[in-house]
Amino acid sequence: MSKNKLDKGKVIGTNCYNCKFIDEKEMAVDPKELNDEGGIDPRNKEEMEKAKKADLITLPGGSKADATNKRFCCNEQVKMNVTVRMCCAYWDNVGVKRPWKKT
Numbered sequence: 001m002s003k004n005k006l007d008k009g010k011v012i013g014t015n016c017y018n019c020k021f022i023d024e025k026e027m028a029v030d031p032k033e034l035n036d037e038g039g040i041d042p043r044n045k046e047e048m049e050k051a052k053k054a055d056l057i058t059l060p061g062g063s064k065a066d067a068t069n070k071r072f073c074c075n076e077q078v079k080m081n082v083t084v085r086m087c088c089a090y091w092d093n094v095g096v097k098r099p100w101k102k103t
């Protein structure tokens with residue numbers, strides 16, 4: 001589960017680095033690991049399957065220069081290194097309003 005607890009800051013736009021599942025530890029990223037828009041593409045068939053299921057995407061309009069590091073996604077369904085240029089269907093954080101859900 002999360003090691004990253006976003007406090008009540010205003011979230012504008014979602015990405016892996018403001019998701020509750022992201023680990024706080026930043027790791028160096030080799031530009032060769034990055035795609036042209038600053039994300040990390042799945043490296044093998046297993047990762048490709050997980051990425052497809054999670055709809056793990058690289059957001060458009062970025063570049064390698066936008067991703068100066070990578071972090072680990074702790075979501076059990078993902079468990080891969082991601083960058084700030086990425087997001088997926090499991091994005092979540094404390095304070096998200098879901099009117100259909102009574103807490």
Ligand code: SF4
Nearest residue numbers: 016019073075088090
């Ligand atoms: S891959 Fe999905 S679950 Fe993991 S940090 Fe990014 S948005 Fe959150």
